Amino acid sequence: MNERTAADAAHGDPARGDDVRAVATSRYAEGAPGNDDVRPVPAPSPGRADVAFDIPGVSVGTAEYTEGPTGCTVIRFDGAARTxxxxRGGAVGLSGGYEVHQAIVFAGGSVYGLEAAAGVGTGLLREQGNRTHWAALQHVSGAVIYDFSARDTAIAPDAALGRAALRAARPGRFPVGRCGAGRSASVGKIDFSRAEFAGQGAAYRAFGPVKVLVATVVNAVGVVVDRDGRVVRGNVHPDGRRRRPADDVAAGLGSGDGPAPLAGNTTLTVLVTNARLPERSLRQLGTQVHSSMHRAIQPFHTEIDGDILFTVTTDEVDLEGTTATGLGALASEVAWDAVLSAAE
Structure with missing residues (x-):
């Protein structure tokens, strides 16, 4: 967690002048300013660092409305990438859902943020010279997190912000930190007074010729757990210690004093590989990796989460020397690294 204390982290990033618990006191205020009131201007959203990756044909762009604050992340593919x-969970926010993609868009703003994906679609249409033949159609899916609980505005990513993120897309770099769709993501919301900001994370590994990129926007009701079993982000108690939500639930069970988790969460993940896989194996790879993420996020896939994982292949190399299950085991470790990256 860098050099910040648990208490510092609970109050957000002092350098950015925000406090996840302070803004929570005014959330849902009647008459909160929205896009039409403020007319926000798309701004760059670079995050704290970039994760380098080497998968040809894949580029990533981010943009944000600082007035929100909220943002979106575009993962773009040359050609049509099979997906x-x-x-999972009880609060999925998804548009499109195609079997091939030219772009996938993650955004804040809950259901209103789905407009960002529409903006990316029209942006790609213009790039294609407004060709509307069925073979030229651009397939864009959107997925959203509920980030209103960590801010006091009704501003949401829209078509203009989606197009700005598309214009910012560059190959080989995935911005991480409080940026893009993770700009106002938070975790450990078993009680919002104990929540902490999280963000967008990514990790990349090459296993011989096979490459795996996993990126995730962590906005879970659960906490982030490292490989030593320590809670590294979320559910910070007044004594400055982070605890597992299960311990708090067990302590209040039957007494009426148990915590009431805050609705409106969701973790969004994309796994990109260059391994050529049959459709069934591609689906199972996503299921296996998504299931593995419960090690890093506890609890996960709850009724108030809307977790989505997109598994994408660029179909560049044959999978040799291992099975799809073996690839899933390796990719699951990359996914854990990506979650921890979001919590740094």
Whole structure:
């Protein structure tokens, strides 16, 4: 967690002048300013660092409305990349859901943020010279997180912000930190007074010729847990210690004093590989990796989460020397690294 204390982290990033618990006191205020009131201007959203990756044909762009604050992230593919989607939890926010993609868009703003994906679609249409033949159609899916609980505005990513993120897309770099769709993401909301900001994370590994990129926007009701079993983000108690939500639930069970988790969460993930996989194996790869993420996020896939994982292949190399299950085991570790990256 860098050099910040648990208490510092609970109050957000002092350098950015925000406090996740302070803004929570005014959330849902009647008459909160929205896009039409403020007319926000798209701004760059670079995050704290970039994760380098080497998968040809894949580029990433981010943009944000600082007035929100909220943002979106665009993952763009040359050609049409085959995709499998694994959606879980009780609060999924998804548009499109195609089997091939030219772009996938993650955004804040809950259901209103789905407009960002529409903006990316029209942006790609213009790039294609407004060709509308069925073979030229651009397939764009959107998925959203509920980030209103960590801010006091009704501003949401829209078509203009989606197009700005598309214009910012560059190959080989995935911005991480409080940027893009993770600009106002938070975790550990078993009680919002104990929540902490999280963000967008990514990790990349090459296993011989096979490459795996996993990126995730962590906005979970659960906490982030490292490989030593320590809670590293979320559910910070007044004594400055982070605790597992299960311990708090067990302590209040039957007494009427248990915590009431805040609705409106969701973790969005994309796994990109260059391995050529049959449709069934591609789907199962996503299921396996998504299931593995419960090690890093506890609890996960709850009724108030809307977790989605997109598994995408660029179909560049044959999978040799291992099975799709073996690839899933390796990719699951990359996914854990990506979650921890979002919590740094």
């Amino acid at each position: 499998a989607i694994d959606a």
